[in-house]
Amino acid sequence: MQDFSFMTIEEIFLLQDALKKNKRQILKFISFGLLLVIFAAFVPHYFLSRRLSEEEINDSLFSYKNLWFWAWLGSFVLALIFALIKVTDVRYFTIKKxxxxxxxxxxxxxxxxxxxxxxxxxxxxxxxxxxxxxxxxxxxxxxxxxxxxxxxxxxxxxxxxxxxxxxxxxxx
The missing domain is CATH 2.40.50 (OB fold (Dihydrolipoamide Acetyltransferase, E2P))
Structure with missing residues (x-):
């Protein structure tokens, strides 16, 4: 049997604390994703510049000047962030509700x-x-x-x- 009623002030503070923890977790995942983007964008370019000419680097799929590279990298990082959120049971939006x-x-x-x-x-x-x-x-x-x-x-x-x-x- 389920009964629904309104929350007390103390229970509201408990939910607000849980919301802060979830927000911190989401910000951690987003910063991890941004760090991964920076790493994935510039490290391959650095190694390619040691062996190839600038024109060959710009034609490469690993170049940060290539649009497909950013599309692939952005979708990968977005999927990674959502996977991390799902795995760690972040309940941010439902707590806000x-x-x-x-x-x-x-x-x-x-x-x-x-x-x-x-x-x-x-x-x-x-x-x-x-x-x-x-x-x-x-x-x-x-x-x-x-x-x-x-x-x-x-x-x-x-x-x-x-x-x-x-x-x-x-x-x-």
């Missing part, structure tokens, strides 16, 4: 599995919801590592409705 709607959910379910992610800075819980369709849902504890929860335990989870970021979790 939670902060505008201010709705929280509450559910009582048994834990199916628990695992640590994001360099053990986040704990994720998989639960199987009862209802019309049995489906598995993933909930995120963004405030570090939780060691005292195990699969099979019955818990009560209070979470942001759209992001499924856990605001409070209690054993029953």
């Amino acid at each position: 939670d902060l505008t709607k201010l709705e929280k959910g509450q559910i009582q379910v048994p834990l199916e599995s628990v695992y640590q992610g994001n360099n053990e800075m986040q704990t994720s819980f998989v639960v199987q919801q009862e209802g019309v369709k049995k489906r598995k849902r993933l909930f995120y504890w963004m405030r570090g590592r939780l060691d005292n929860f195990r699969a099979g335990q019955q818990v009560e989870i209070i979470y942001g409705r759209h992001s499924r970021v856990i605001l409070a979790i209690n054993k029953l």
Whole structure:
């Protein structure tokens, strides 16, 4: 059974903190992508300049003066950034949606599995919801590592409705 209600001020601050962490993570990925672009654009050009003439370098696919090089490199870096975001469970846009709607959910379910992610800075819980369709849902504890929860335990989870970021979790 799911109940939806409005968030308290403390829960709003918890979501804002999670949003800051996610924003920091995204900025890290973008700066990594930009560093990769700079590295990939100028290092091949440097090595080509040692062996080829300037005209041959400009005709090369590895030249930063070639439009196809930038198209390939840009799409590669964009795909890399999105892959990093997906792998690390960044929930930036859904947390922003939670902060505008201010709705929280509450559910009582048994834990199916628990695992640590994001360099053990986040704990994720998989639960199987009862209802019309049995489906598995993933909930995120963004405030570090939780060691005292195990699969099979019955818990009560209070979470942001759209992001499924856990605001409070209690054993029953």
